[in-house]
Amino acid sequence: xxxxxxxxxxxxxxxxxxxxxxxxxxxxxxxxxxxxxxxxxxxxxxxxxxxxxxxxxxxxxxxxxxxxxxxxxxxxxxxxxxxxxxxxxxxxxxxxxxxxxxxxxxxxxxxxxxxxxxxxxxxxxxxxxxxxxxxxxxxxxxxxxxxxx
Amino acid sequence: xxxxxxxxxxxxxxxxxxxxxxxxxxxxxxxxxxxxxxxxxxxxxxxxxxxxxxxxxxxxxxxxxxxxxxxxxxxxxxxxxxxxxxxxxxxxxxxxxxxxxxxxxxxxxxxxxxxxxxxx
Numbered sequence: 627x628x629x630x631x632x633x634x635x636x637x638x639x640x641x642x643x644x645x646x647x648x649x650x651x652x653x654x655x656x657x658x659x660x661x662x663x664x665x666x667x668x669x670x671x672x673x674x675x676x677x678x679x680x681x682x683x684x685x686x687x688x689x690x691x692x693x694x695x696x697x698x699x700x701x702x703x704x705x706x707x708x709x710x711x712x713x714x715x716x717x718x719x720x721x722x723x724x725x726x727x728x729x730x731x732x733x734x735x736x737x738x739x740x741x742x743x744x745x746x747x748x749x750x751x752x753x754x755x756x757x758x759x760x761x762x763x764x765x766x767x768x769x770x771x772x773x774x775x
Numbered sequence: 776x777x778x779x780x781x782x783x784x785x786x787x788x789x790x791x792x793x794x795x796x797x798x799x800x801x802x803x804x805x806x807x808x809x810x811x812x813x814x815x816x817x818x819x820x821x822x823x824x825x826x827x828x829x830x831x832x833x834x835x836x837x838x839x840x841x842x843x844x845x846x847x848x849x850x851x852x853x854x855x856x857x858x859x860x861x862x863x864x865x866x867x868x869x870x871x872x873x874x875x876x877x878x879x880x881x882x883x884x885x886x887x888x889x890x891x892x893x894x895x
Binding site: 644646647648649650651669672673676679680683727729730732733735739740742743745746749 | 776801802803832834835836838839842843845846849861862863867870871872873875876
């Protein structure tokens with residue numbers, strides 16, 4: 627198996643994880659420990675854990691699409707008061723951003739119950755973007771400012 | 776990594792059926808959650824209370840499942856409440872709109888009291 631790695635800065639922490647649901651807990655635990663040392667509040671750490679878990683799940687389900695030998699790379703660093711998180715997969719990337727879920731339409735069977743992961747990332751983090759990165763990796767990038775309450 | 780199954784116990788408290796959900800709520804919870812809902816509904820339950828563990832991890836797959844349960848309660852004219860949710864997931868439930876269709880109660884006792892006196 628060939629693991630493609632994105633270029634990482636000196637103090638970036640990175641986990642290379644199997645592309646299987648359940649391993650998001652490793653990313654959540656690592657990010658929580660990192661954010662706690664930086665002084666993020668307990669409630670913001672919970673937001674970070676949910677956001678990184680949803681980005682990981684998105685990478686497994688929609689990026690790597692069940693490819694057994696694919697990997698998910700979760701990387702984070704802290705610079706100028708901003709905690710930046712990137713989640714890489716080997717997929718083609720989102721063609722378009724999913725629309726925000728509308729619970730009333732879902733309850734009336736007009737929409738499928740999807741789109742909650744990206745929706746939560748956007749609501750919980752200060753910034754969110756996705757892009758095709760160098761090499762063959764697709765990236766979800768998000769950040770949170772230490773000073774944001 | 777091993778998938779963790781949920782253990783869900785059904786308890787009758789007057790006319791309220793309590794679904795006591797142990798463990799994380801994710802897409803892996805689908806069989807146990809759907810089965811518990813079907814069992815409670817087939818015995819005629821009109822008022823349901825979902826009790827989670829405060830330290831449970833709930834992700835987008837679990838949220839989708841809960842919303843599917845809400846859709847069924849709406850179709851079946853059932854009333855539903857939720858308790859045992861951490862402050863973080865109260866915020867998440869509010870963000871996705873779950874709280875517009877299911878009240879989150881601070882304690883099981885308060886939930887049972889409110890649901891018992893509620894009209895269906």
